[in-house]
Amino acid sequence: MNFKPRSDLSFDEAEETAKARLAELRGRNYRIDMTRGKPSREQLDLSNGILTVLRPEDCFGADGEDYRNYGFGTGVPEAKELLAAYMGVRPDHVIAGGNSSLSLMHDTVVGAVLSGVPGGTGPWRDGAKFLCPVPGYDRHFAICERLGIEMINVDMHDDGPDMDTVEAMVADDPAIKGIWCVPKYSNPTGAVYSDTVVDRLAGMDAAASDFRIFWDDAYTMHHLTEARPRVTSILEACAGAGYPDRPYMFASTSKITHPGTGIATLAGSAANIADAAHKMSFATIGPDKLNQMRHVRFFGDVDGMAAHMEKHAEIIAPKFAAVDAALTRNLGGKGMATWRKPLGGYFISVDLLDGCAAEVVRLAGEAGVTLTPAGATFPYGRDPRDRNLRLAPTLPPIEELERAMDVFCACVELVSTRKMKESA
Amino acid sequence: MNFKPRSDLSFDEAEETAKARLAELRGRNYRIDMTRGKPSREQLDLSNGILTVLRPEDCFGADGEDYRNYGFGTGVPEAKELLAAYMGVRPDHVIAGGNSSLSLMHDTVVGAVLSGVPGGTGPWRDGAKFLCPVPGYDRHFAICERLGIEMINVDMHDDGPDMDTVEAMVADDPAIKGIWCVPKYSNPTGAVYSDTVVDRLAGMDAAASDFRIFWDDAYTMHHLTEARPRVTSILEACAGAGYPDRPYMFASTSKITHPGTGIATLAGSAANIADAAHKMSFATIGPDKLNQMRHVRFFGDVDGMAAHMEKHAEIIAPKFAAVDAALTRNLGGKGMATWRKPLGGYFISVDLLDGCAAEVVRLAGEAGVTLTPAGATFPYGRDPRDRNLRLAPTLPPIEELERAMDVFCACVELVSTRKMKESA
Numbered sequence: 001m002n003f004k005p006r007s008d009l010s011f012d013e014a015e016e017t018a019k020a021r022l023a024e025l026r027g028r029n030y031r032i033d034m035t036r037g038k039p040s041r042e043q044l045d046l047s048n049g050i051l052t053v054l055r056p057e058d059c060f061g062a063d064g065e066d067y068r069n070y071g072f073g074t075g076v077p078e079a080k081e082l083l084a085a086y087m088g089v090r091p092d093h094v095i096a097g098g099n100s101s102l103s104l105m106h107d108t109v110v111g112a113v114l115s116g117v118p119g120g121t122g123p124w125r126d127g128a129k130f131l132c133p134v135p136g137y138d139r140h141f142a143i144c145e146r147l148g149i150e151m152i153n154v155d156m157h158d159d160g161p162d163m164d165t166v167e168a169m170v171a172d173d174p175a176i177k178g179i180w181c182v183p184k185y186s187n188p189t190g191a192v193y194s195d196t197v198v199d200r201l202a203g204m205d206a207a208a209s210d211f212r213i214f215w216d217d218a219y220t221m222h223h224l225t226e227a228r229p230r231v232t233s234i235l236e237a238c239a240g241a242g243y244p245d246r247p248y249m250f251a252s253t254s255k256i257t258h259p260g261t262g263i264a265t266l267a268g269s270a271a272n273i274a275d276a277a278h279k280m281s282f283a284t285i286g287p288d289k290l291n292q293m294r295h296v297r298f299f300g301d302v303d304g305m306a307a308h309m310e311k312h313a314e315i316i317a318p319k320f321a322a323v324d325a326a327l328t329r330n331l332g333g334k335g336m337a338t339w340r341k342p343l344g345g346y347f348i349s350v351d352l353l354d355g356c357a358a359e360v361v362r363l364a365g366e367a368g369v370t371l372t373p374a375g376a377t378f379p380y381g382r383d384p385r386d387r388n389l390r391l392a393p394t395l396p397p398i399e400e401l402e403r404a405m406d407v408f409c410a411c412v413e414l415v416s417t418r419k420m421k422e423s424a
Numbered sequence: 425m426n427f428k429p430r431s432d433l434s435f436d437e438a439e440e441t442a443k444a445r446l447a448e449l450r451g452r453n454y455r456i457d458m459t460r461g462k463p464s465r466e467q468l469d470l471s472n473g474i475l476t477v478l479r480p481e482d483c484f485g486a487d488g489e490d491y492r493n494y495g496f497g498t499g500v501p502e503a504k505e506l507l508a509a510y511m512g513v514r515p516d517h518v519i520a521g522g523n524s525s526l527s528l529m530h531d532t533v534v535g536a537v538l539s540g541v542p543g544g545t546g547p548w549r550d551g552a553k554f555l556c557p558v559p560g561y562d563r564h565f566a567i568c569e570r571l572g573i574e575m576i577n578v579d580m581h582d583d584g585p586d587m588d589t590v591e592a593m594v595a596d597d598p599a600i601k602g603i604w605c606v607p608k609y610s611n612p613t614g615a616v617y618s619d620t621v622v623d624r625l626a627g628m629d630a631a632a633s634d635f636r637i638f639w640d641d642a643y644t645m646h647h648l649t650e651a652r653p654r655v656t657s658i659l660e661a662c663a664g665a666g667y668p669d670r671p672y673m674f675a676s677t678s679k680i681t682h683p684g685t686g687i688a689t690l691a692g693s694a695a696n697i698a699d700a701a702h703k704m705s706f707a708t709i710g711p712d713k714l715n716q717m718r719h720v721r722f723f724g725d726v727d728g729m730a731a732h733m734e735k736h737a738e739i740i741a742p743k744f745a746a747v748d749a750a751l752t753r754n755l756g757g758k759g760m761a762t763w764r765k766p767l768g769g770y771f772i773s774v775d776l777l778d779g780c781a782a783e784v785v786r787l788a789g790e791a792g793v794t795l796t797p798a799g800a801t802f803p804y805g806r807d808p809r810d811r812n813l814r815l816a817p818t819l820p821p822i823e824e825l826e827r828a829m830d831v832f833c834a835c836v837e838l839v840s841t842r843k844m845k846e847s848a
Contacts, residue, residue, distance in 0.1 A: 036494065044492040048480040051714070056472040068468040068682040070460065098522060099712045106707040110534060114571070139709075146706045147538070254709075258492040261714045282570045283530040285563075285678075288523045288712065290475070290685045 011421035018414035022367060025407050030368035032404040037187075037346035038395040039255060039312070046311050047257040050298040058297050059290060067289040074277045075265075079292035083265040085302035087217060087251055089235055094267045095276055098287045101252035101264040105214060106143050108248055108266065111279040112177070112212070113147050118271040119245050120210025124149070124177050131169060131179040133161035135349055135377030135388045137187040140180040140216065144379070151379035152176070156189055158340075160197030167204045174207035178214055183231045185219035188349040188377055188390040190342025192229045202237035202246065213238070213247045219345040221309040222255060224317045227343045235267065244269040253295060255346065256305060256312075263292050319393040322401055323348050330409035336416035348391040349377070356415045357386045363411040369404045435845040442838035446791060449831050454792035456828040461611075461770035462819045463679060463736075470735050471681040474722040482721050483714060491713040498701050499689075503716035507689040509726035511641060511675055512657050518691045519700055522711045525676035525688040529638060530567050532672055532690065535703040536601070536636075537571050542695040543669050544634025548573070548601050555593060555603040557585035559773060559801030559812045561611040564604040564640065568803070575803035576600070580613055582764075584621030591628045598631035602638055607655045609643040612773040612801055612814040614766025616653045626661035626670065637662070637671040643769040645733040646679060648741045651767045659691065668693040677719060679770065680729060680736075687711075687719050743817040746825055747772050754833035760840035772815040773801070780839045781810045787835040793828045 009017065059067045067076055074080075075096025084091040097104050111117070112124045128149045132141060133156040144151050152169065155162040161181070170176050181201070183193040193201075201213055215234050238246040245268070253262035266276055299305045324341055327350070331337045339350040352360060357374035364371050372390045375381040391408070393401055433441065483491045491500055498504075499520025508515040521528050535541070536548045552573045556565060557580040568575050576593065579586040585605070594600050605625070607617040617625075625637055639658050662670040669692070677686035690700055723729045748765055751774070755761045763774040776784060781798035788795050796814045799805040815832070817825055 038494050041490060044490065045480075047492075051478050051480060051483075052476045054475050056469075056475060059475075066465060066468065068471075068685070070462050070678075070683040072684075100708045100710075103708045110538070114534070114537070139706075142706055254494075258714060259494040260496075260710045261492070261712050282563075282566050284524045284527045286524075286684045288685050288715065290682060291712065291715065 011417060011424060014417045015414065015421060018410060018417050022363065022407070022410040022414055025410055026367040028368075028403070030403055030407065032369045032396055032400050034392050034396065034404055035370050035372050036395075037255070037392045039259065040315065040395050040397070042315050043312055043394070044258060046308065047298070050257050050294055053297045054290060054294040058293055067293055070285055072289055073281055073284070073286040074273075075287055076289045076292050078296045079263060079289075082296055082299065082302060082305075083251070083263070084267070086220070086305060087249055087265060087267045088233055089249070089267045093235065093269070093273060094265055095273060095280070096287060096292055097264045097266060098284075099252075099254075099260055099262055099264060099291070101216070101218070101250040101254070102139055104264055104266045105140070105216065105250055107279070107283070108214070108276065109143055109147060109149070109178075111276070112210075113149075115279070117210050117212065117245075118275050120208075127175050128177045129173065129175045131161070131166060131176060132379050133180065133186075134379070135188055135383075135390070136180060137182060137216070138376045138381075140214070141379045149177075153379060153384070156186065156191055158189070158191050159194035160191060160201075163197055163200045167200060170211060171205045171207055176206075177208055177210065178212045180214050180216065182216045182218055183234065184217065184229065185222055185342055185345030187218065187345065188347035190340045190345050190347070190349065192343065193231050195232045198232040198234055198237050199241075202234060202243065203241035206243075206246075211246065215247050215249045217249055217251045218255075220251065221306055222346065223309065223313050223344045224320055225343050229343060235269070239269070245271050248272060253305075256308065257295065257298070261291070263287075263295050316394050319398055319401055320348065322398055323391055323393045323405055326402060326405035326409060330405070331412060334413075334416075336412055346392060346394055348393060350389045350391060352387045352389065352412060353416050353419050354385045354387050356412070356419055357383060357389050359415045360389065360408070360411045363415065364407050367407045367411070369407040371408070435841060435848060438841045439838065439845060442834060442841050446787065446831075446834040446838055449834055450791040452792075452827070454827055454831065456793045456820055456824050458816050458820065458828055459794050459796050460819075461679070461816045463683065464739065464819050464821070466739050467736055467818070468682060470732065471722070474681050474718055477721045478714060478718040482717055491717055494709055496713055497705055497708070497710040498697075499711055500713045500716050502720045503687060503713075506720055506723065506726060506729075507675070507687070508691070510644070510729060511673055511689060511691045513659055513673070513691045517659065517693070517697060518689055519697060519704070520711060520716055521688045521690060522708075523676075523678075523684055523686055523688060523715070525640070525642070525674040525678070526563055528688055528690045529564070529640065529674055531703070531707070532638075532700065533567055533571060533573070533602075535700070536634075537573075539703070541634050541636065541669075542699050544632075551599050553597065553600045555585070555590060555600060556803050557604065557610075558803070559612055559807075559814070560604060561606060561640070562800045562805075564638070565803045573601075577803060577808070580610065580615055582613070582615050583618035584615060584625075587621055587624045591624060594635060595629040595631060600630075601632055601634065602636045604638050604640065606640045606642055607658065608641065608653065609646055609766055609769030611642065611769065612771035614764045614769050614771070614773065616767065617655050619656045622656040622658055622661050623665075626658060626667065627665035630667075630670075635670065639671050639673045641673055641675045642679075644675065645730055646770065647733065647737055647768045648744055649767050653767060659693070663693070669695050672696060677729075680732065681719065681722070685715070687716050740818050743820075743822055743825055744772065746822055747815055747817045747829055750826060750829035750833060754829070755836060758837075758840075760836055770816060770818055772817060774813045774815060776811045776813065776836060777840050777843050778809045778811050780836070780843055781807060781813050783839045784813065784832070784835045787839065788831050791831045791835070793831040795832070
């Protein structure tokens, strides 16, 4: 980026102008929350039909199994079939779980820390490390930090993580046990993993025999445009490369039906699924099977899910467009920010000038717009360049969003101007 | 027990009679599952109304909070209120969780193993031990075994565990970190903890500063008779004794509404709840709040729960009576078995002559009646005297139950006769 203040203004004048603009906006007493990728009320209304779709006669399996009772610790067959189709795998490679894919990820890492995984040499204790493409998802990083797993930043490109770095590190260090990946519409950059990246991840040499790819397929149907990129199946790619147990795949319907009330899934090789089912059997008698059936009845099949996602896209695509338009209008060509125009997902990732992100968040907060804290998209909450911010456009109504973007852009303008003045 | 074969028969004749009886029953080709405490279909039907009770307008909090969205990581206030009343504690001492109290217990122990608990000196690693009143609940024991926590048997009496032993061991050994308790209608004996036992548990000296009581209040409203014993509040007793953080209380509605689809709760001191909420925040964004609201709407309040439990009792009390009648009719006065007549809960615990339990299970299985494996009610699946069996009367229709009891009693008669013949 090359910072360019208006050529007719000195830094002092540019700072005064930006300050005045922000002061004016602050006077409007906005209260807008842009912190998290939450669906809007209009989106939630799309799924109200699921609340009452399940009738008593829907609670039975094909052979009369009573899903209202105990049993089916890895989920009911109907839900496995739906989730397998959603994930692009076979139903016997799937566990249909509870309401949270984050729990499945957390518990998978905890299980590895406590007792290891298939193909390994024991628990992942003492000095285990994960590669973390950055910027990435804060809750992935929080799991590692909590468990004392050292996180190593790897740059994220538009087609996935920097594979030269990933390959070199994974081949070299047996303490590297995993990598976090959001393969499609990655949180927050919107990156879509290319076939080459998937194949390199699947086939690379790993010093750890129990190296795992944590494949959080959170947004596979969460399109924003007619471009519908397909990501190669990591399960098939790894199996083809001779590493069938390398990937753990995760997803949930949290941003499809209602957050916290969805159904989540873990998919993987037969060995991984058997291991996960065994570990789960100590922690629970089983998932909420009736909520699984509720989803099955509501969607019918995976085509029903896809059709439902079109309705989400109709609601949120204009919001993403509004954010992009505001960024372009206010910051375009000024060299203060670059941002992605994602094809799907829940975020717009913005890179500012180095050292500006935290201050922008602080100033925006003072002006009534709460942003995700700077650094949240990095391990340990530390963005080494203090420049990345994650905007979450889905929750606010579009007028609010435009107000929030006014504040955001004014903050960026002021902070960037000051930064440039400092270093001029 | 004093074994008494019919005085007019020799051991050989008694064995032949019992053998013939069992052979005749085996010829009937029964297929009856008595393994687990599962509710019957009739019981499940009681809660069918919950499936469709929640309408879109019920998904909002008192201040308009949208429970269909993310948030409320420790549950919604309405569910906390209901569960707190059920547990006899204040709502701020409660986490309203997901569908499984077993998960809450498992995760609490895992959390302690990984990072300790309030008042402790660090993770429960390396040689941690639990006291296990026996017979007890197999899934409690499985959690400890899985995590490498050494289990120590303590005898269970009708009013709770043998407190002289408990007090002596807990005071002496800082490695003893916990004890499993089912305080009311204990699994499987039906024991109800007396005030004295509760007070001694609450007030005893513990060598470990982070000693914990895992208080699985699974059956607090699961009455079978008009006798409605009250158990002293362990939370208040511990607070009164100066050990407010000692108890973790658990419960769920799994055997109230539908198993696997209920709501679970963890209750405890402010410090324990804050610690548990913090630990949970890494594993999940929150529980299924709409299922919590479904329960709130279905029951209204705790009186609604109590009224609902009366209907369960009407269905299952006759089954418990049938089992007791069959045991009395077939084995009464023979010195082959003693059993409890529980006032509530889900099981009837039977003690046979030493060394007979596994063989009874084997023979019953051959005759088409699947019983809980012998030893299941003990840590490591090992009943040192091989004598305790757990009968689960709730699932089978009453005619099936009577058939199963015919088989069970015939097996007991045959195995006991052979055992006595051996040692005669």
